[in-house]
Amino acid sequence: MNSYDFQLTEEIARWRFEVLVHACPSWFVAFTNPTAGPWKRVMGRDRDGKEGEVFRFPRDSDRPDLILVCDELRTLAIIEAKDSMAKLMVDAQITKSAQVVNDLARTLSGLKHNAFWGARADYAVCPGLLWGGERASSRGEREALVLRFARELREKAHSAVCRDCLCIEVLKQSGTGVLDVGLFLHAHATGTNAIAGPALLSSLRPDTR
Amino acid sequence: MSEQTTKHLELWADSFHEGDWAVRHVASILAGQGVRASVSLLKGFIPEYVFRGSGTDVRVTVFGSYRSWSPLPQAIADVLEWGKPDLILYDPTSKRIIFSVEETAAVPTGNQALQRCERMYGALRVSVPFWYLITEFGKHVDGGVRRDSIWPTVMALKLTRARRTPCVVLHYSDADNPEDYGVGKGLDALFRCLAGVVANAAKGLSPLNGMEEPLAAQFTDMLNFVKAQWSELVDFMPGSDSLDAPDLPRLYARTAMNHPPNADQWPANFLIWPRFPELPKAVRANQKGRALIKKDALCALLENDITEKRAYGLSNKTGSRPQPGDSIAAWITQQKKMFSKGVVLEPRAEYTVAASDFPESKSGLFHVTTAKNIVYLYDRWSDVQEAIETAFPRLAGKLAGMDRSRPALVYVSNSLKPGRIFGDPFTGQIAAFATIFGRFDPEPRYVIAYFPHQAYTQAVVGDEDRSNKGLTLMRELTDLLLFGGGVAVSLQTNEVL
Numbered sequence: 001m002n003s004y005d006f007q008l009t010e011e012i013a014r015w016r017f018e019v020l021v022h023a024c025p026s027w028f029v030a031f032t033n034p035t036a037g038p039w040k041r042v043m044g045r046d047r048d049g050k051e052g053e054v055f056r057f058p059r060d061s062d063r064p065d066l067i068l069v070c071d072e073l074r075t076l077a078i079i080e081a082k083d084s085m086a087k088l089m090v091d092a093q094i095t096k097s098a099q100v101v102n103d104l105a106r107t108l109s110g111l112k113h114n115a116f117w118g119a120r121a122d123y124a125v126c127p128g129l130l131w132g133g134e135r136a137s138s139r140g141e142r143e144a145l146v147l148r149f150a151r152e153l154r155e156k157a158h159s160a161v162c163r164d165c166l167c168i169e170v171l172k173q174s175g176t177g178v179l180d181v182g183l184f185l186h187a188h189a190t191g192t193n194a195i196a197g198p199a200l201l202s203s204l205r206p207d208t209r
Numbered sequence: 210m211s212e213q214t215t216k217h218l219e220l221w222a223d224s225f226h227e228g229d230w231a232v233r234h235v236a237s238i239l240a241g242q243g244v245r246a247s248v249s250l251l252k253g254f255i256p257e258y259v260f261r262g263s264g265t266d267v268r269v270t271v272f273g274s275y276r277s278w279s280p281l282p283q284a285i286a287d288v289l290e291w292g293k294p295d296l297i298l299y300d301p302t303s304k305r306i307i308f309s310v311e312e313t314a315a316v317p318t319g320n321q322a323l324q325r326c327e328r329m330y331g332a333l334r335v336s337v338p339f340w341y342l343i344t345e346f347g348k349h350v351d352g353g354v355r356r357d358s359i360w361p362t363v364m365a366l367k368l369t370r371a372r373r374t375p376c377v378v379l380h381y382s383d384a385d386n387p388e389d390y391g392v393g394k395g396l397d398a399l400f401r402c403l404a405g406v407v408a409n410a411a412k413g414l415s416p417l418n419g420m421e422e423p424l425a426a427q428f429t430d431m432l433n434f435v436k437a438q439w440s441e442l443v444d445f446m447p448g449s450d451s452l453d454a455p456d457l458p459r460l461y462a463r464t465a466m467n468h469p470p471n472a473d474q475w476p477a478n479f480l481i482w483p484r485f486p487e488l489p490k491a492v493r494a495n496q497k498g499r500a501l502i503k504k505d506a507l508c509a510l511l512e513n514d515i516t517e518k519r520a521y522g523l524s525n526k527t528g529s530r531p532q533p534g535d536s537i538a539a540w541i542t543q544q545k546k547m548f549s550k551g552v553v554l555e556p557r558a559e560y561t562v563a564a565s566d567f568p569e570s571k572s573g574l575f576h577v578t579t580a581k582n583i584v585y586l587y588d589r590w591s592d593v594q595e596a597i598e599t600a601f602p603r604l605a606g607k608l609a610g611m612d613r614s615r616p617a618l619v620y621v622s623n624s625l626k627p628g629r630i631f632g633d634p635f636t637g638q639i640a641a642f643a644t645i646f647g648r649f650d651p652e653p654r655y656v657i658a659y660f661p662h663q664a665y666t667q668a669v670v671g672d673e674d675r676s677n678k679g680l681t682l683m684r685e686l687t688d689l690l691l692f693g694g695g696v697a698v699s700l701q702t703n704e705v706l
Contacts, residue, residue, distance in 0.1 A: 004272065005278070005279050006279075007277045007278075008277075011273060011274040011277070012254065012273070015225040015254055019253070040314055176252070177252050178252045178253050179254050180253065181253075
C-alpha cells in the first residue's frame, strides 16, 4: 500500500465505530450520516430479516450521525459524532445533540405499525456521543461531557431515553495510525434504567464474544 | 502469492460507506464469475479487498473522505478542483485515474438539475471516464414525483464525442419506486463496468477492454431517455429524429473507446444547436421576446433580439423563485460593500441595484428573476456586443478583439446572494450549457455569463484564492463575465473592463 497519512475526521471516527458494529452480530446500523448516497433513510428489518425504509428525514432537518439497533437487548442507540470531544462540548452542539435524541426517540416510538420497525417502537433509547482523538480522555472529562449532555436531555425528555450514555472514543495510535475504539457507559441522574449497562458494553465487544 | 503478481488499485471515495458499498457490489458480481474476494481492515478501518481468480490477484484498497489523506495523489487532487466525485478508481502504479463516479440519491429539480455537471466536465477535460448514477424518478418536496432533467444526459453525449472518453449517465428507479437504487438497470450497469475494470486488471488488459457492448447498451438507454423527455423541457432538440437511429449507440460506444467512426457516419448536426435561420420553421415562428419580471436594461435587449431574430431561447417553461425582502436588502448591502472595494474604473461604474427594483410576488416575497430565459443563443457575437454596449455605454469600445461573426451563448444568472454564483448549482449550469450549446462544437460559440446583481470584485482575486471551483470553471469555459453596474471581466486575461 502507498504510505498515506490521515487526519482523524468525524467521518473516519464514525466509520471506525461502524466497522466494529458490523462485527457485532446482535447489532445493526439503521442509519448513518455520510454526506451522500443511499444512506439518508432510517432502515429497519422485518421478521424475515428483509430490509426496508422506516423513516426519511425531512430536508434540512437535524439528524443524528448514527442510529443502531440491538434486538437482543431491545435497545436503540442514537449517537452524535464529532472529530473531537471539545466539539461535542460546544453549547449549541450539545443542545442540538440532545434535541435530536429526544425528537427521534419520539418519532421512532410512533412507528409501531411500520413492518420494518414494529416492536422496536417500544425499545429503550441509549443516547450516545462519539469522538476522535489522539489522547485518551479521562473519566473526569467524560463525566463532565455526559453531565452537560444530561442537562440538555432533561429538557423535553422522552420517556424511552435511558439514564446511561454510551461514550465512544476513537483513538489514533501515534506511529502506526491504527484506530482503537474505547467504549464507556456513564450514568446520569434521569431517565429510564431499562438497559443493563454491562450487557450493552459486552454486546459491542466483538473480540470478547 | 507474491507481491509481484498482485495488481493494486485504490478506490477513493467521498465517504468510506460509498467506497465500501461499491467494492462489495463488485465482489458480488465477480463472485458470479468464479472470482473469490476476501477483505481485511488495515489500521482497523481501511477496507482492503483481494480478488482471486484465474489471473493475477487484484487488491483494491478503499480510502474514504478524500481530503483527510496526505499526500493526496496529484491526479485525484486535480480532479477534485472541479468538484468531488463520489468514487475515483486510481491506479497507483501508473498514477492515473481509471474512472470516476458521481451518484445521487435524489432527483435534482429546477435550477438544481445541473448541479453536478461541473464534476462531469472536470473529469472529461482530463479524459477520465465518468459514470453519473442518478435516480430517474424522485420525490419532490411537494410530495409529487419528478423525472430527471435531460441536460446531464445531453452533456454526457456531447462530452463523450468531444473527448473520445466514456461519459455516461445511468438511471435507476421507476415511477412507482422513486429513488429506489434496487429498481432499474443503473446500479447493476455501473458495478458491472467497475467489475470489468477489475477483471481486466487481473488479466493485464487495458481498463476499458471489452466494454464496447455494455457501453452501447448504456448509450442506448441515454438516447432513449432523451427521446422520451426532451419535449417536456424544450421546444426543439437538434437531431431529435435520429435519437433512435439503430447505429447511434454503437457510434458513441466506439468513440468512447477512442475508436471514433468517420465524421460522415454521424447523423448530420446531431445535438448541435444551429444558427437561427436553420431552426425548424415552427420554432422560428414561436421565437418572441417576452416581458421581464424584474427590469434589466441588458435582458430587455436580449429579449428584443429574440423578437428581431438575432437570437433564440430554448423554452417558455422556466419560473421564478421569489426571495424574502430582508434577505434582498442584506445581500444588496453586501454587494455594494464588495463593489466599493474594487479598482478605480474608467469610465466610472456604479452598483445601482436597489431593493425597490425587485417586484413583489403574490406571496409577499420579491422576484429576483429578470428574464425568464437563462440562455440566449446568438448567431453572431457582434449582436451581443451591440446589446451590451447599448445597455452599458461605459463598455463601448472595450469589447473589441473577439470574432464578430462567431456565434455566442449568453447565460444569465439572477442570483443576488454574494458568492452564490461560484457554487452549486450555477457552476454546474455554466459547465452544462457551455458544453451542450456549443463551446466544443465544430463552429464553437463564445460563452458570455451575465450576473446582473453581483459585484464584479468577486471575480477578481489574488493568486491565493484561485482554488475556487467556480472561478476555475469560469476561467476555462467563459469568454467574458458581465456584472452589475456594467463591469466586464475576462478571467483568461484577468482584465477588468
